[in-house]
Amino acid sequence: MTAASAPAPSREAPSREEWIAKARTLSEALPYMRRYSGKTVVVKYGGHAMGNQELAKRFASDIVLLKQVGIYPIVVHGGGPQIGQMLDRLNIKSTFVDGLRVTDKATMEIAEMVLSGSINKEIVALINDEGGDAIGLSGKDDDLIEARKVTRTKRDPDSNIERIVDLGFVGDPFRINPGLLMKLRQADIIPVIAPVGIGEDGETYNINADTAAGAIAAAVGATRLLLLTDVAGFLDKDKNLVPSLSVEAAKAAIADGTAFGGMIPKLETCIEAVEGGVEGAVILDGRVPHAILLEIFTEGGAGTLVGRK
Ligand SMILES: Nc1ncnc2c1ncn2[C@@H]1O[C@H](COP(=O)(O)OP(=O)(O)O)[C@@H](O)[C@H]1O
Numbered sequence: 413m414t415a416a417s418a419p420a421p422s423r424e425a426p427s428r429e430e431w432i433a434k435a436r437t438l439s440e441a442l443p444y445m446r447r448y449s450g451k452t453v454v455v456k457y458g459g460h461a462m463g464n465q466e467l468a469k470r471f472a473s474d475i476v477l478l479k480q481v482g483i484y485p486i487v488v489h490g491g492g493p494q495i496g497q498m499l500d501r502l503n504i505k506s507t508f509v510d511g512l513r514v515t516d517k518a519t520m521e522i523a524e525m526v527l528s529g530s531i532n533k534e535i536v537a538l539i540n541d542e543g544g545d546a547i548g549l550s551g552k553d554d555d556l557i558e559a560r561k562v563t564r565t566k567r568d569p570d571s572n573i574e575r576i577v578d579l580g581f582v583g584d585p586f587r588i589n590p591g592l593l594m595k596l597r598q599a600d601i602i603p604v605i606a607p608v609g610i611g612e613d614g615e616t617y618n619i620n621a622d623t624a625a626g627a628i629a630a631a632v633g634a635t636r637l638l639l640l641t642d643v644a645g646f647l648d649k650d651k652n653l654v655p656s657l658s659v660e661a662a663k664a665a666i667a668d669g670t671a672f673g674g675m676i677p678k679l680e681t682c683i684e685a686v687e688g689g690v691e692g693a694v695i696l697d698g699r700v701p702h703a704i705l706l707e708i709f710t711e712g713g714a715g716t717l718v719g720r721k
């Protein structure tokens with residue numbers, strides 16, 4: 413671990429108004445610190461949210477801050493755009509069905525290399541640089557994420573016949589074995605997990621990172637699931653941010669097409685997490701500096717909260 417040194421105190425005094433605003437923010441955070449102390453928060457860090465170095469550093473320092481105030485963070489990361497860039501370089505075409513990448517053998521190899529390799533280690537290094545103790549894992553380590561092949565059906569608009577779409581090595585988590593995560597928690601280590609699963613047949617499966625994060629959040633009894641992305645949250649038909657959404661409204665948004673593409677697995681994940689016992693699942697704007705702190709430690713939050721009601 414590289415311990416982050418505390419910034420040298422600035423001798424330039426802020427104005428009285430700035431002091432008051434800072435003090436108010438800190439005192440407002442206190443009840444939230446108490447409320448979340450000892451609780452687990454699963455944070456999904458999306459590939460789109462990773463683009464900017466400054467934001468990535470802030471993300472890592474927010475994760476370390478959560479840990480320092482007694483919250484247990486678990487990071488699950490994506491890397492869709494980064495997998496896409498590597499596939500482009502290798503001239504391998506990629507298609508998506510309902511936000512899921514159709515994954516043949518070659519695509520699986522690249523996806524695993526990018527997710528469990530470069531991206532995973534980059535995030536671990538960022539957190540360690542900010543003074544945390546992070547360790548990188550793939551869902552295959554200690555059989556953390558056991559997965560089964562996903563199939564989807566699609567109605568052909570011409571014939572109106574429903575057809576099975578084979579997505580290849582796309583998996584859905586069917587069992588999470590959280591034993592290792594519990595040991596890491598006791599050792600004060602922050603897990604950073606790549607969304608790759610292991611099948612009963614020993615095959616490797618590519619899992620949508622939102623789906624993996626939701627399954628882990630439910631399995632460890634997380635209080636909050638935060639999905640960091642590159643939009644303000646869930647937007648309605650008029651492109652207005654929806655601050656909170658019931659499970660029923662989230663289901664309706666998928667059914668009527670208000671949610672499409674990558675938003676479908678996000679909402680499905682929020683629904684499953686909440687139905688699986690997670691108190692609240694939030695789709696958060698990762699482009700906002702310190703979005704995680706705003707969500708956890710302030711009244712309003714910073715995205716769309718999917719809750720039971
Ligand atoms: N109703 C909606 N509100 C907001 N975004 C939506 C909606 N429906 C579809 N989307 C799309 O979902 C995308 C977020 O999913 P995705 O690209 O998979 O993000 P990430 O890589 O962060 O997981 C948005 O960029 C947007 O294009």
Ligand SMILES: CC(=O)N[C@@H](CCC(=O)OP(=O)(O)O)C(=O)O
Binds near residue numbers: 582620
């Ligand atoms: C099956 C499937 O679609 N897997 C995703 C895994 C990465 C991911 O989900 O990354 P983001 O969160 O950045 O989109 C993929 O191959 O892109």
